[in-house]
Amino acid sequence: MQWNRRNQAIAVVTLVCFFIGLSTTVQWRTQTEIVRQSSAASVDELTATLIQTERSKEALAAQLMELKGQLAKYREGENSKQALQQSLEKTRITAGLTRVEGPGIVITLNDSPRAQQLETIRKDDPNNYYIHDAYLRELVNTLWTGGAEAISINDQRLISTSEIFCGGTTIFVNGEYITPPFVISAVGDPKTLTASVNMAMTTLFLKNLRQQYGIVFDVVPSDRIDLPPYRGEVKFQYAKAVQDDQAAGTQP
Helix, strand or coil, X not given: CHHHHHHHHHXXXXXXHHHHXXXXXXXXXXXXXXXXXXXXXXXXXXXXXXXXXXXXXXXXXXXXXXXXXXXXXXXXXXXXXXXXXXXXXXXXXXXXXXXXXXXXXXEEEECCHHHHCHHHHHHCCHHHHCCCHHHHHHHXXXXXXXXXXXXXXXXXXXXXXXXXXXXXXXXEECCEXXXXXXXXXXXXXXXXXXXXXXXXXXXXXXXXXXXXXXXXXXXXXXXXXXXCCCCCCCCCCCCCCCCHHHHHHHCC
16 A cells, blocks of 8 residues: 555656656747748747647646645645654553663662561561562552653563552562562653652652661662563453544533
8 A cells, every 4th residue: 555655656746747848848849830930920820829839838737736736645645644653653652562762760679688587577577578569559650650651560561551469479560470679660751750759758668678677779760771562461341442423422
């Protein structure tokens, strides 16, 4: 389809050039013929020849204008196609369905090394030595609020339907089992994202756990972050697309 449209556009351009050349040739030949015959031809004959020439020029000019109009339509169609492709690419990025790269921040979390020291844990709450799913969810929400354009956890790209939950002692993201260290990568303005994370209550809580119980919690800006696309299946259980005419009919 794209090749046929391109061939049609080339054909139109070729015809435009042909008619321009033909118009110039007709005019030149006619003027030459008039000059050559002026000594022998009558005024009436010359007038008839001139009228015929003007009519030919007008017909060629009309055809030329029509071809120019067709060429403009082809160009407009190509521009619309490019705009549609750009819009589709932005939609794919927003939906998390394509690989992206850019500046941002990387947050690393890990269980405390002291978690293996059972005698120490017995004196305190064991939960204070481990990273939990709630910490990941809170940090991800903070990043979205701070303007993150794309986020992943351990190379699991997050989309609007992504789930982060704990099953026993295991954390799942997008239904996939992930193990510590947990690396949250976010693409966006590094300064803005860092400021958003630093102001979050979850960050204060994690810093306290790091100081008292030895968990790993680091926030590092990066000039280049590479995030993979979402690999799972996008499912909507309740949401359904509404056609424009249906949406217009439901408005009061």
